[in-house]
Amino acid sequence: MTGAVVTGLGVVAPNGAGTEEFWKATLDGRSGIGPVTRFDVGTYPGKLAGEVDFDPGELLPQRLLPQTDRMTRLALVAADWALADAGVTPAERPEYAMSVATASSSGGFEFGQRELQRLWADGPEQVSAYQSFAWFYAVNTGQISIRHGMRGASGVLVTEQAGGLDVLGQARRLLRRGGELVVSGAIDASLCPWGWVAQLKSGRMTTRDRPERAYLPFAADASGSVAGEGGALLVVEDETVAEARGATAYGRIAGYRATFDLPGHPGLTAAIRGALDDAGLVPSDVGVVYADAAGVPELDAQEADAIETVFGRRGVPVTAPKTMTGRLSSGGAALDVATALLGLRDELVPPTVHVTAAAPEYGLDLVIGEPRQAVVRAALVLARGQGGFNSALVVTPV
Structure with missing residues (x-):
């Protein structure tokens, strides 16, 4: 049976943008949780979040910015980093042997909220044509596959937090069906009023406002979690293909x-x-x-x-x-x-x-x-x- 190995990592997280920066911060115990700055949370009970302190737009073609939500911009950069880490040049690989499988929980919430505001305030003629796909759960998969010419079987899974694992299971399935490489994983970002209300409705978010006492899993005084943005994209390859090109693997999805x-x-x-x-x-x-x-x-x-x-x-x-x-x-x-x-x-x-x-x-x-x-x-x-x-x-x- 075909083995699936991870040969590249692309990380964007609240405590570090870039894999090694994130890893150092994690080993140092450095938290990226703090007061929300992306919008005014004055009237909301939850006031803390894990925000990514990084502008992905600085690393992307300007033509992509009007058509993408922040979530997708982070995902595009993470995919670029993961492919570079794996030593993969997509143009040199068979396009139908490369797939993209991502997970999403919210889609492009911030983009969608902005366009809804334009609809109600200024009329339908002011709504961006890109709203037709920029909000969608599968948009990260689509934009990554287009950017890198990956035309193999692709898709999206929506199972909230579990999606980040489910989609790696799907990546392994795609390799077993004959694929050579899958860009897989998940990036979410919905730190905007619309996304915030949706998360508060879960009843699982803490209302504490001290970052060091807010999110305390398994503690006696646990009170809920803190929401955040970011995630990771991984290059998952057929083990035989990776070995043939001399790739170094982080590990195997066993x-x-x-x-x-x-x-x-x-x-x-x-x-x-x-x-x-x-x-x-x-x-x-x-x-x-x-x-x-x-x-x-x-x-x-x-x-x-x-x-x-x-x-x-x-x-x-x-x-x-x-x-x-x-x-x-x-x-x-x-x-x-x-x-x-x-x-x-x-x-x-x-x-x-x-x-x-x-x-x-x-x-x-x-x-x-x-x-x-x-x-x-x-x-x-x-x-x-x-x-x-x-x-x-x-x-x-x-």
């Missing part, structure tokens, strides 16, 4: 499984076991779990129970580096996979910040304070999307 919650029966445990089975591993092979880390007590308890059920009480190190970025919707899990791969490379587990201790009832070996040195044979990344989606993905060294 296992994946998705499940759905049923009333009274969370499906995360089954997802974890399924991903391990798919990878041909047993729980003791896993050296670290990158948690979904909802920051909502009920959801934290469900996740902790699933981890304990599979690995035993304090049976595996658990970390949540997204405490430095906020929850990035579909981009969050893709960023966790990039982080896990960097951890495999450097034999480090990054810390969970701001949390001083996991609540005792969770029984977790939470990595806090500083990175933990560890030679990891397999890293497990978990993600849960609103609506009942659960996904688990295993990455291993090549």
Whole structure:
């Protein structure tokens, strides 16, 4: 069966734009969460976010700017960086052997809000023609495929936070069907009033206004999460093709499984076991779990129970580096996979910040304070999307 390896990373995150800048900040425990600056949050209960301090428009052709939302601009730059990191020149590859598969939770919310304002204030003739696609969930996939001439089977998945893992599972499927390369992962960005209201309606966002005490997954005083923007795009290649061109791989996508919650029966445990089975591993092979880390007590308890059920009480190190970025919707899990791969490379587990201790009832070996040195044979990344989606993905060294 064809192996899927990751040969390139493109990261845009609230605590670092660029893979190595992000990784350094993560190991240093440097948070990108702070007061919202992209719009006035004075009348809203939630006032903190993880904002990307970077203007992607400076790196893109000017003709693209009027037709793209901020989300898509970030995605285009991340794709450029991932391809460069992989040493891939798309023009030199068969165009139908290259695909794009991304996840999205909101589409181009900011672009859509602006055009709706123009519609109501100035009339339909002032609405941009680009509104027809700039808001759409699949727009990142479309714009990346056009920019790089990637004409293989492509698509988008919409499963909220779980989408960042689901789409990497889809990338592996595309390679097994004969593809050579897939640009995959997720970037989300909806820090605008319309997007903010939608996220507040989830009831999962904290209303605290101190960044260091706001997003505290698995803590006794957890009160919800902080929203953010950004994520990661990865170049996923057929292992044989990557080896033939002498590419260096960060790691292998070894296992994946998705499940759905049923009333009274969370499906995360089954997802974890399924991903391990798919990878041909047993729980003791896993050296670290990158948690979904909802920051909502009920959801934290469900996740902790699933981890304990599979690995035993304090049976595996658990970390949540997204405490430095906020929850990035579909981009969050893709960023966790990039982080896990960097951890495999450097034999480090990054810390969970701001949390001083996991609540005792969770029984977790939470990595806090500083990175933990560890030679990891397999890293497990978990993600849960609103609506009942659960996904688990295993990455291993090549």
